[in-house]
Amino acid sequence: MKKLKQVLMGLVLMVLAVGVTACSNKSTNKSEEPKSINVQFVPSVAANKLEARAKPMEKLLSKQLGIPVHVSMSTDYNGLVEAMKSKKVQVGFLPSDAYIMAHKQKAANLLLQAERYGIKQPNGKQTKQLVKxxxxxxxxxxxxxxxxxxxxxxxxxxxxxxxxxxxxxxxxxxxxxxxxxxxxxxxxxxxxxxxxxxxxxxxxxxxxxxxxxxxxxxxxxxxxxxxxxxxxxxxxxxxxNDTISVIPSLPKSFQEKLSKAFIAISKSKEGKKIIESVYNHEGYAPAKDSDYDIIRQYNKIVASTKQ
Structure with missing residues (x-):
């Protein structure tokens, strides 16, 4: 009987320990979530025009996430990758090749892929079809x-x-x-x-x-x-298409929250207007890293031109 009590007591203590650990982890995960984030873009048109168009994203994203958001413009792709590498910027709107470079340096992971309307030639007009x-x-x-x-x-x-x-x-x-x-x-x-x-x-x-x-x-x-x-x-x-990329150290739970926030913004009237004016984006969708293997292949060819 004494042995049975000892076994039962051991089980109780084990359950309590697991519970305490779970609560501790939950608390830690929560504390790991950023209290504010920096989002950065790279000019595809004149930089001063793009920054003015992107700035309203701060308010919408902040409302979705419940934390302050600062939107800024990088001088070029290399600058944005370096900023993410040093964790000064947590979210970057990176085109494919810049994403590949950042991912290789462990500075960024893929969060979402942009969707745009297709283009029809010879007049260069937009179609109604969303493409990746x-x-x-x-x-x-x-x-x-x-x-x-x-x-x-x-x-x-x-x-x-x-x-x-x-x-x-x-x-x-x-x-x-x-x-x-x-x-x-x-x-x-x-x-x-x-x-x-x-x-x-x-x-x-x-x-x-x-x-x-x-x-x-x-x-x-x-x-x-x-x-x-x-x-x-x-x-x-x-x-x-371009990516929305994040630094790898962001908690997975926050990355999911961020993903949902960007998708929600892209579906709102005000948000859609902003992303259209910045990069001609019409929405965002999940993607995988292997979708960008063609970029890696072409990078090797470009590298050979420098030899």
Missing amino acids: SYRGEIVVKKDSTIKNWKDLKGKSISVQNPTSDSGYVFPVAELKQKGLDVTKKCKLVTVTGADQAVLDVLNSDTDAAFVFEDARNDVLKDEPQIMSKVVPIYFTKRIP
């Missing part, structure tokens, strides 16, 4: 002697930062596969924003530009004839 990928394109002036990718040899090209998928990685990699190494056979001029690249071509500052399909829409308001004056001569393979 897009294409890059090479544009030239309508009366240019450049009629196809082969004619780019020796010409000047407006490009984006080397981590930009449509503005650098995809066109550089695909043209290298075809036999034209633009990093050695062309003059590459780095600019900020696809809108600026399109204007460079329009104003004859450069002969061509690497941009996303159809970046001409971003200058249509100021240049109503842009569709007839600047035309695409090449389209890349499809590129996985």
